[in-house]
Amino acid sequence: MAEMNWVWVLIPIAAIFARVFRDYIRLQTQQRALGTSNRELERVVEDLRTTNQTLAQRVENLETIVVSQTWNVLHAPGASEADREQKVAAVVRQEVHAPPTEEMNRQRAEQLARRLGG
Numbered sequence: 001m002a003e004m005n006w007v008w009v010l011i012p013i014a015a016i017f018a019r020v021f022r023d024y025i026r027l028q029t030q031q032r033a034l035g036t037s038n039r040e041l042e043r044v045v046e047d048l049r050t051t052n053q054t055l056a057q058r059v060e061n062l063e064t065i066v067v068s069q070t071w072n073v074l075h076a077p078g079a080s081e082a083d084r085e086q087k088v089a090a091v092v093r094q095e096v097h098a099p100p101t102e103e104m105n106r107q108r109a110e111q112l113a114r115r116l117g118g
Contacts (some may be wrong), residue, residue, distance in 0.1 A: 064105055 060105070063109055
């Protein structure tokens with residue numbers, strides 16, 4: 001009869017261990033799935049960073065074009081075609097020899113903002 005008491009104690013302990021093992025297996029499966037999705041999300045974030053950098057560079061280029069002296073000359077009101085061509089030739093020579101710096105771009109952007117605002 002003493003041996004039968006051990007059997008009744010072992011059955012609940014075995015059931016508890018089985019449930020803990022089953023939960024552990026489920027957790028491992030979830031972690032593998034999350035690990036895969038994390039790597040995929042990291043790849044997507046890196047792609048978006050690259051795209052964002054490319055677009056930021058393109059916006060900077062467009063800002064430089066819009067605020068350049070050539071743009072101002074081409075869109076000057078009341079200028080004749082001959083005057084425009086002469087001014088464009090002079091401005092292009094200046095812009096080719098003076099590479100734009102960040103400070104120049106910032107100043108040009110401020111000038112454009114003042115002109116458009118007022």
